[in-house]
Amino acid sequence: MAGIAVSATINGDSVEYLCQPDETLLDVLRDRLGLTGAKEGCGTGDCGACSVILDNRLVCSCLVLGAEAEGRRVETVEGMAHGDKLHPLQQKFLEHAALQCGICTPGFLIAAKDLLAKNPDPTEEEIRFGLAGNLCRCTGYDKIVRAVQDAATVMKGA
Amino acid sequence: MNFDPRYSGRNFTSVGTRPIRPDGVDKVTGRARYGADFNMAGQLVGRVLRSPHAHATIRKIDTSKAEKLPGVKAVITAADLPDLTDGDAAMYDILDNCMARTKALYDGHAVAAVAAVDARTARQALKLIVVDYEVLPHVTDVDEAMKHHAPLINDAIFTEGLEEKPVKPSNVTKRSQFGHGDVHQGFGHADFVVERSFKTEQTHQGYIEPHACVASVSSDGTADLWVCTQGHFVYRQHCAQLLGMEASKLRVTSSEIGGGFGGKTHVWAEPVALALSRKAGRPVKLVMTRDEVFRASGPTSATSIDIRIGARKDGTITAAEATLRYSCGPYAGSWAEIGAMTAFACYKLDNVKTVGYEVLVNRPKTAAYRAPSAPMAAFAVESAVDELAKEIGMDPVEFRIRNAAQEGTRSSYGPVYGPIGIGPTLEAARSHPHMKAPLGPNQGRGMACGFWFNFGGQTCTDLNIGMDGSVSLAVGTVDVGGSRASLSLVAAEELGIAYEHVKAIVADTSSLGYNDMTDGSRGTFSSSMATISAARNAIKILRERAAQMWDISVDDVVWEKGHAVARGEKHGNLGKLSLKEIAAASGKTGGPIAGHSELVADGAGVSFATHICDIEVDPETGATRVIRYTVVQDAGKAVHPTYVEGQYQGGAAQGIGWALNEEYIYGKDGRLQNPGFLDYRIPVCSDLPMIDTQILEIPNPNHPYGVRGVGETSIVPPLAAIANAVSNAAGVRMTHIPMSPPRILAAIEAERGG
Numbered sequence: 001m002a003g004i005a006v007s008a009t010i011n012g013d014s015v016e017y018l019c020q021p022d023e024t025l026l027d028v029l030r031d032r033l034g035l036t037g038a039k040e041g042c043g044t045g046d047c048g049a050c051s052v053i054l055d056n057r058l059v060c061s062c063l064v065l066g067a068e069a070e071g072r073r074v075e076t077v078e079g080m081a082h083g084d085k086l087h088p089l090q091q092k093f094l095e096h097a098a099l100q101c102g103i104c105t106p107g108f109l110i111a112a113k114d115l116l117a118k119n120p121d122p123t124e125e126e127i128r129f130g131l132a133g134n135l136c137r138c139t140g141y142d143k144i145v146r147a148v149q150d151a152a153t154v155m156k157g158a
Numbered sequence: 159m160n161f162d163p164r165y166s167g168r169n170f171t172s173v174g175t176r177p178i179r180p181d182g183v184d185k186v187t188g189r190a191r192y193g194a195d196f197n198m199a200g201q202l203v204g205r206v207l208r209s210p211h212a213h214a215t216i217r218k219i220d221t222s223k224a225e226k227l228p229g230v231k232a233v234i235t236a237a238d239l240p241d242l243t244d245g246d247a248a249m250y251d252i253l254d255n256c257m258a259r260t261k262a263l264y265d266g267h268a269v270a271a272v273a274a275v276d277a278r279t280a281r282q283a284l285k286l287i288v289v290d291y292e293v294l295p296h297v298t299d300v301d302e303a304m305k306h307h308a309p310l311i312n313d314a315i316f317t318e319g320l321e322e323k324p325v326k327p328s329n330v331t332k333r334s335q336f337g338h339g340d341v342h343q344g345f346g347h348a349d350f351v352v353e354r355s356f357k358t359e360q361t362h363q364g365y366i367e368p369h370a371c372v373a374s375v376s377s378d379g380t381a382d383l384w385v386c387t388q389g390h391f392v393y394r395q396h397c398a399q400l401l402g403m404e405a406s407k408l409r410v411t412s413s414e415i416g417g418g419f420g421g422k423t424h425v426w427a428e429p430v431a432l433a434l435s436r437k438a439g440r441p442v443k444l445v446m447t448r449d450e451v452f453r454a455s456g457p458t459s460a461t462s463i464d465i466r467i468g469a470r471k472d473g474t475i476t477a478a479e480a481t482l483r484y485s486c487g488p489y490a491g492s493w494a495e496i497g498a499m500t501a502f503a504c505y506k507l508d509n510v511k512t513v514g515y516e517v518l519v520n521r522p523k524t525a526a527y528r529a530p531s532a533p534m535a536a537f538a539v540e541s542a543v544d545e546l547a548k549e550i551g552m553d554p555v556e557f558r559i560r561n562a563a564q565e566g567t568r569s570s571y572g573p574v575y576g577p578i579g580i581g582p583t584l585e586a587a588r589s590h591p592h593m594k595a596p597l598g599p600n601q602g603r604g605m606a607c608g609f610w611f612n613f614g615g616q617t618c619t620d621l622n623i624g625m626d627g628s629v630s631l632a633v634g635t636v637d638v639g640g641s642r643a644s645l646s647l648v649a650a651e652e653l654g655i656a657y658e659h660v661k662a663i664v665a666d667t668s669s670l671g672y673n674d675m676t677d678g679s680r681g682t683f684s685s686s687m688a689t690i691s692a693a694r695n696a697i698k699i700l701r702e703r704a705a706q707m708w709d710i711s712v713d714d715v716v717w718e719k720g721h722a723v724a725r726g727e728k729h730g731n732l733g734k735l736s737l738k739e740i741a742a743a744s745g746k747t748g749g750p751i752a753g754h755s756e757l758v759a760d761g762a763g764v765s766f767a768t769h770i771c772d773i774e775v776d777p778e779t780g781a782t783r784v785i786r787y788t789v790v791q792d793a794g795k796a797v798h799p800t801y802v803e804g805q806y807q808g809g810a811a812q813g814i815g816w817a818l819n820e821e822y823i824y825g826k827d828g829r830l831q832n833p834g835f836l837d838y839r840i841p842v843c844s845d846l847p848m849i850d851t852q853i854l855e856i857p858n859p860n861h862p863y864g865v866r867g868v869g870e871t872s873i874v875p876p877l878a879a880i881a882n883a884v885s886n887a888a889g890v891r892m893t894h895i896p897m898s899p900p901r902i903l904a905a906i907e908a909e910r911g912g
Contacts, residue, residue, distance in 0.1 A: 038188070039192065044834055078188045080187070101367070101416050101639060103366045105186055125844075129843075132844040137840060138417055141811070
């Protein structure tokens, strides 16, 4: 079956790919572009491990078709750091040990980045509801919330 | 060299600090490679066909149409995984669970598998496989399965552990019993007796990463397996045995693991992936969907438990008795036995008796889940203990302190305790500010204790010192939550160098000797013991090399803070040689410097915790909210305290989900109705408060640094602590987990006489 030709901007780079009509954006990122930072935890939009930002909107990339990215901007965890300088959220996740197994971490980082872009000074409750679309089974969320609070403080001062 | 594992009090430099983990940057940048993140050239996509029936005879499987579909490279059934288990019943069960042989035993049981050039072709091929089933009566409830008229799941099973060998087959595979004293007499001395029955529903470990592997079998009979697992050496052993390979010909590499909690201690699809690769002659990647994870991997037991406890007016327990029935799925297990061992382990009892029954049901094979079997038993016991305290009119904490096991107590499951932490965690809970915080309307406070054995096991570690003085530490226990950081701290501590100069990795099965799995809270306990032993072996060589460089006797060289120091007045002018200086000269003094260790890490100290929680119950809807949660647990010695806190918090959160919401729901047709995260809802961020932790450090006498395992105990008390809190808030004793809103509402209405 012929593929659909798609041009998109991924983490600031122009990217062209062919994909099948039933392939998700997550499949394209992982299997065609080698960007395996986004994870498939469920494939049904329930766990948030595949979170990416699509034109300033937080989405589950397992619920977006690869073809829908035509002409759009996609941000994944691989694009968060600048060279060897980590994003404050990445740094604070490390300092607070906000990850144990780490499988949910890329999704949380993207969701938290989106949250802080829209609400730079969130309350604990706003963080908890803002990240409620991402499942973590290891941490009980305590250290994740603290890492996001700390990152928000650092980013406000920057 | 003989290794002395005994605890010796010392002042720590590295251990107890909180550095960033060595695998951290890879995990926050998306670079870390998990099970599904690995690919090989020419790889095929594997998919598994699963039974839609809870119980059915497989009359015939026709794969001919699937085989003819262009792009399909291999189709396998049980015939491609012949029985090589040679009378090993446990291995046969593993084989049968990987691929059903004569009967499908649960909804989701694998019956065939394909490997194709892409996922779409593989999915199409599954639809072309025709399975002729004869549907049989099924049973999914643990109590129903024990009844005489229940459908028999395996007619070759006769209950073990009975005084007389039964004449009829049964779904009860085994009866086990523990205890001492005379409970009949003990109840005779009781002024108060509480007797209650409890049920808990089946839950899944809920790791976010589905099972995933890439298998590559070569025509020369060697093979590679990349897989997310808690125990790659055990996976190698099981896969090699099931496929008729020599273990050394199969190299298993453990990927980063996206959560396991016991669920990744069992092989599921890995032998299938290897069989597909062998048949297709190409690498095969096999990743489970979330639906498959729920239907065919995990879960824990569903249980039905009766408790009877008696006490005198002064608050002394005189007798305690429990009957525990645990579902095993369709294969024999020892889950009720573990529950029977742990049930009363927190208490000092003169008369105690526990009886466990292992029960077959048409559900997925029960798998270990974090302190497997203990949380359900603790729920039942700690609920009854709370109720008994109330009847006597004693504070529930005081009542527990009065009856808590101590050093020298004979445990309810047999052994006599060494120094243990149950009393101290209770006392810490009693004086914790949480206990005195005011409660609002419709809020209740509950507390409960928990016990877990902890495990040590076979462990092998290599410590290699580079010529630049940096240290590579190769361990064989999979890192499930930060153990590479804690083991690097231990190596740095023992060698006397900075944490930054140590790099720990998890070695593959061809690069290191056998290691047991990361289970039983053993990762940091056992591998730190092996790391200390390996470091001490390396230090011995470092001293010898320094002696050679100085041309003095090795007996005059001691190791202090990362340096060789010449001892004695006659060597006063020799100064010190750093590890780095000795390493730099190693090429001229005898070659590479390394320390190795192979040991069985005995003496994993038992672990205790006490949890306190406040729950608000909406009496109109039965909905609950966790207001506050505190964990107090003994760590022996917290090597990396932040990750110890993380284990405490994570176990509590899993327990909260189990207590309040999570359950497998089966329809009358025996099919799982909620195999997804939408309908099997684990706690999300907005469901929980911050989880406070208090780490106690009562040194384990059998570890050089006093370390105890910390991973599992934290899931033992929550079911009971939350049940006690909900019962106090709602004014009615809750006896069925999970305490979902409909169950709470029904209990409140029944109490009101509605």
